[in-house]
Amino acid sequence: MNFAVIIIQVLFVPLVAPLIIGVTRRIKAAMQNRRGADIFQPYRDLIKLFRKAEVLSEDATTISLVSPYVVFASMITIGALIPIVPFAGNILSSYADFIVVISLMILATFFLALNGLDAGNAFGGLGSSREMTLAALTEAGLFFSFMSIALLVQSTNLITLSIHIGTLPSSDWLILSLAFLAFFIALLAENARYPFDNPSTHLELTMVHEAMIIEASGPRLALFEWAAASKLLIFIVLGANIFIPWGIIISGWQSLSLAILVLLCKVFVLTVAVAMLESMTAKLRFFRLPDLLSTSFMLGLIALALAIF
Amino acid sequence: MGSLAFAALFLGVYGAAATRLFVRIAESVNQSSIAQIPIMSFGNMGFTVRNGFAGLNMPALFLLLSFFLLATWLIMRAVLGKQRISKKITWDCGFPLTPRMEITSTAFAYSLMTIFRPILTYADSTKTVYQDPNLRHFVSSQSVHLHLVDMYMKYFYFPIARVFCSIARQMSRIQNGYINLYILYVLVTLVALLAWALILPQS
């Protein structure tokens, strides 16, 4: 049982992530009166990229060789730690601390930024600069939103959080909602979604995330894309299992599949929400984004203050 | 610089051991047990250093990360075989790249500087030189200057220095070069001392 849970935790995020991207694109296309591609298309895209030969820039260093693996491995590690099937404790549970999760994400962002600067083209540096600016401002909101819940439950362990949040009195739901709003804005920012970035743009001057991986090709590009999809799924699973905690307090073999089903439903609902939000907003001016991020920060701070007192 | 980086790495990976060291130091100052060192307190609630603080086994986490990294690399190597990698020029949109086209460190930080401008208080100005100064249609050269205002000097040290200087200026009135006034100071001091010695009760 323990072993099966570990296998599920490790494999869930990489396997389901491209499906989430496919669903997002399909919904955005439907909102534009288009038919859109099949929801399994990202899988085919990844397979296609893995089979291609690779072209490296002659100015690239070891960073370009190593960073795709570091980024992807960070995402797998986070995926193994987050509460997918939280009621079943396993040896990894004690490591499922939200500070660890945030730090691993920063590690991935750091290596992405290095990758953008590595080849020395004009656009990668721009993308890295923008990404670091946004990351610096986003982390505060993300951290405070988790901190406020951690104070309510008196633990920073994500597994503990997801199990005990469902038992909180309804007077704490205001804190939960504020924290969720702060978390949601951080979700959009960290995953390069609207209004922060256009994930499907072809204009290099406007890219934030794609500009950093502009020199990657073949299998390394596939790893970057897969890691980006995994990051989105990780955030959605965190949102689903921590802020919408119903459906977790069960245990046993049959309820394992039930728990996964419930999780998938919640994930689907959140994906639809993200996709619809993306279709209805435009990209904000770059120097207006700090306003939005400081909103997230203030919401997290208010939630934290309410949790303390 | 290197020692700072090493210290950051050490504290990050071996945080648990380092925290135990710090707690022991704090305990020797505070004379209470390890489990109840208060960090902050709000009335009856407070943050205390409990037993599990920084207790995560960081090296194990680092090993986990490296395990996944190696696993990814091995699986990719096994499935895809040895990859053909060709080296070509960096993407330059069809125009040869010069060293000026890479982002500079000032430019990298510029966005964050702009966002925190009220705190950082930098000033940037653009100077344009025209070939026809009266109509200003043909530009001959342009330059951008960036200067930082030193906040600490401007808002902290200089006001304090000003206060002290003004006090000192007042005091300098004593020193005005008249020998006669200096002899008067000596006389006044002597008389005051004598009076004080006489008035004071004999101990």
Place this chain on the structure above:
Amino acid sequence: MTEVEIQEKYIPKWAVSKVHGNCFVFDITPEQLVDVCSELFHVHQLPIKTVFASQGDIKSGEYYIHYVFGVPVENFYIIPRLLIIGTTEFPSLANSVYPASLYEGGIREMFGLEPIGRPSEAQPVLLHENWPAEIFPMRKDFMDIPLMNGHSKSMEYHFSKVDGEGIYEVPVGPVHAGIIEPGHFRFSMAGERIVRLEAKLGWMHKGSEKMFEKLSPSDGVRLAEHIAGDSSFAHSTAFCQAVEGLGGTIVSDRAQYARVIFGELERLAGHSSDLGFILSDTGFNFGLAQCGRLREQIMQACEKLTGHRFLRGVNIFGGVYVHLRKGEIEELLQLLHGWKKEFEEIIKIADDNSMVFNRLSGAGILAHQVAIDHCAVGVPARASGVIVDSRIDFPYAAYGKLHHEVSVEYGGDVLARFNVRKREVLTSLALINEALQAMPDGEPVSPREMTLRKNSYAVGISEGWRGEIVYVVVTDENGNISRVSLRDPSFLGWHLIPHAAPGNVLLDFPLINKSFNLSYSGNDK
């Protein structure tokens, strides 16, 4: 005004002017050049339409430089003509009439005539710098020089450098990440802020002006349609009008109205596509998809009426080839009625979206004074408060009989250009409706042999959807076309963008570029 009145008012007393149709041409010497042109430009406030050179007698080394000034409303053109003989230098007008400096740069590369006193650096404006420096393509003896003969040096292009700490450059193009034409932009950046933008074009040079001299006039119409592929009809209209002026052809009323209708259809297609792309650059993909669909409907209507989506092969001297039948007119009216409703709905959704509004307003401001100094034309000029519209200033086809207002905005930013396009779409729809209903019966094209005047000039102007298109056609002593000078509005527009971009964040540049939406091919000819 009669010819005598025009001559009294604009042409100096000492000049002898000859009237060619609606052009008044008179000769001047290099010493009189600056005074004459300054008076026409500053005192009489005549806009300068184009400046072009032509070669006279090869053996004596004669060159003529023509400065075409237009008289609005009266629809006449005053053309002082400078004769240069035995030398390849001429005095530059750049210090007194600034818009002429751009054309002088083109004359230098194409003919090898050097403007003396032009302040800026001698850099190629029209040609790519790989072109050999001593070969001037527009000279008559160009075809006789074998180009591969190991000519020594090519021209050089120096990008201006901005000094300062941490300034770096971002090059974009000529290979763009999208299906657009090649062009190079060099940004000098301080962080995210653009300090200076330099646009270098010339990759799309096709030698069109020279080709006009080799082709028959009717083939010239086909060539004119391919200068800027999406403004085919406006280009061919201007060229046909110029040649019709030379041949004295009368175009029937029905053909005049048909030219209005097709010109406005082309404007609808261009503007609706532009609006969609501007919205897509703000990230509002819904607008892109819908406006693309609207454009497609117009293109399909064009194909149904004329057999070609871009309205090529429609214009000919004397009229248009297409006879619009009653049933087709009804269908078109109905289609446009439904189209207008959908257009207004989509635009309302975009206007109500405050994030789109926030993104568009305040970006890429082109100052009013800059637009006036550069003699800007077209949508960028109207969005900066300059009231120019060749359909009203130099009425052609049936525009004189139809009523419409110029859409002018005063913001000068991307939002102003967006609004100008939006209002022009509504104006075009009204014009098409009015023209379709008022169209008289008759033959659309008058089949007649055309003989052109000898040694003569004619100017044809039309308002394409980007701006004003100017064609000047010159004939030689046998009545054949010896020189065609064309000016697409993109030629002026590309030199306006470097004034609109600085100060903006680099992320906004694709939006600013899209709001101008200039043609690389129209600039490079």
